[in-house]
Amino acid sequence: MILKIKNHEDYFNDQAYDALYKYKDRVEVYYGGASSGKSQGVYQKIVFKALNKTFKKRRRILVLRKIRKSIKESSWQHVIDILSDFQILEHCKLNKSDFTIELPNKATILFGGLDDPEKIKSIKGISDIVMEEATEFTLDDFTQLNLRLRDKEHIDKQMFLMFNPVSKKNWVFQYFFKPDGSYNPASGAVLYWSTYKDNRFLDDATRQELENLKNRNPAYYRIYALGQFTTLDKLVFPIYETKIIGKEIVQNLPIYTGLDFGYVNDPSALVSVRYDEQKKIVYVTDEYVKENMLNDEIAQTIIDLGYSKEEIFADSSEPKSIEEIRQKGVTRIESTMKGKDSVITGIQWLLQHKIVIDSRCFKTIEEFENYTWIKDKKTGDYTNEPVDGYNHTIDALRYALNRLILGEGRVEVIGL
Numbered sequence: 022m023i024l025k026i027k028n029h030e031d032y033f034n035d036q037a038y039d040a041l042y043k044y045k046d047r048v049e050v051y052y053g054g055a056s057s058g059k060s061q062g063v064y065q066k067i068v069f070k071a072l073n074k075t076f077k078k079r080r081r082i083l084v085l086r087k088i089r090k091s092i093k094e095s096s097w098q099h100v101i102d103i104l105s106d107f108q109i110l111e112h113c114k115l116n117k118s119d120f121t122i123e124l125p126n127k128a129t130i131l132f133g134g135l136d137d138p139e140k141i142k143s144i145k146g147i148s149d150i151v152m153e154e155a156t157e158f159t160l161d162d163f164t165q166l167n168l169r170l171r172d173k174e175h176i177d178k179q180m181f182l183m184f185n186p187v188s189k190k191n192w193v194f195q196y197f198f199k200p201d202g203s204y205n206p207a208s209g210a211v212l213y214w215s216t217y218k219d220n221r222f223l224d225d226a227t228r229q230e231l232e233n234l235k236n237r238n239p240a241y242y243r244i245y246a247l248g249q250f251t252t253l254d255k256l257v258f259p260i261y262e263t264k265i266i267g268k269e270i271v272q273n274l275p276i277y278t279g280l281d282f283g284y285v286n287d288p289s290a291l292v293s294v295r296y297d298e299q300k301k302i303v304y305v306t307d308e309y310v311k312e313n314m315l316n317d318e319i320a321q322t323i324i325d326l327g328y329s330k331e332e333i334f335a336d337s338s339e340p341k342s343i344e345e346i347r348q349k350g351v352t353r354i355e356s357t358m359k360g361k362d363s364v365i366t367g368i369q370w371l372l373q374h375k376i377v378i379d380s381r382c383f384k385t386i387e388e389f390e391n392y393t394w395i396k397d398k399k400t401g402d403y404t405n406e407p408v409d410g411y412n413h414t415i416d417a418l419r420y421a422l423n424r425l426i427l428g429e430g431r432v433e434v435i436g437l
């Protein structure tokens with residue numbers, strides 16, 4: 022099958038169209054601001070590449086997230102939408118249980134997560150690999166996946182990485198950039214940078230929200246909107262630990278669960294926590310973060326994740342949402358009790374504890390790496406107020422532990 026696009030402006034941003042048939046660079050890195058269309062461009066490219074009749078051997082393209090459960094609502098749906106836009110979806114074979122798509126020419130796009138390494142190892146003959154949200158992976162993940170591209174019958178093998186800049190501590194900055202932020206040629210990659218200004222398909226509301234950051238929070242404007250790695254101000258949580266938290270560590274500790282509501286511009290965030298009162302350790306063991314979730318979807322997600330029988334503390338500013346979720350079967354959801362200066366009180370309580378975050382809780386780690394105190398523009402001194410950003414999982418964390426923070430006792434252990 023040959024795709025014939027008469028007016029590329031109807032489908033592609035300029036950067037995506039210019040890179041559509043460039044196959045000689047082994048590693049392509051797409052980074053920049055939020056809503057810049059970089060993921061859209063990569064998925065358009067792999068579909069075109071898979072359908073390219075000049076390749077004698079059919080492409081087998083592996084699309085990865087660090088955690089497999091993230092695939093359905095991200096990478097999978099993105100490719101489905103593109104196949105629909107190109108009007109070839111009805112000619113493709115979809116396996117929704119295995120997350121594979123066979124294109125009309127028998128080329129295959131496979132989706133998976135690195136939390137199922139044995140299954141990934143069993144996939145042979147890979148021609149290309151996509152690492153969505155590359156900041157969630159590690160340098161070792163990247164190295165091992167790069168070594169997987171060794172099938173001699175495939176030519177023009179490529180890796181595609183997409184991410185929004187986060188902390189300079191992340192491996193993507195340290196590998197692809199020099200300390201001053203300039204390109205590191207030793208990485209051997211070609212870099213494509215874009216912002217929301219490059220996305221011709223972006224809706225006006227999202228564009229305006231990103232523009233508003235310029236005055237509301239200049240540091241976040243540089244990160245979110247302009248897609249720049251930047252040195253942030255003083256971190257609220259400068260010390261914490263990340264590691265895989267095994268069941269043997271937390272199985273006898275009580276569970277605390279918190280929910281922060283969001284929708285269009287902010288995600289909803291569910292966080293599960295275990296607390297060791299004797300050792301004064303807070304373990305963040307699980308998270309679920311997603312935008313555009315209605316209350317029935319939030320309720321179903323809580324049920325699917327196995328937290329419906331636990332006591333869940335949610336943002337008290339949305340009593341209607343709490344009641345709707347309760348009516349959907351999450352009967353133990355409650356409103357948080359917010360006292361005076363509840364944000365600062367919660368932060369101060371957490372700072373008196375050792376905080377351990379499961380290394381699979383990427384959004385929580387990202388927020389801890391970027392959650393800062395407000396700096397007074399006139400005096401240059403830091404205020405006793407955090408910036409209202411990078412705080413969705415952190416707010417959910419405070420809600421989960423709110424009874425302890427307010428000194429109102431414990432909850433019982435329910436399940437594992």
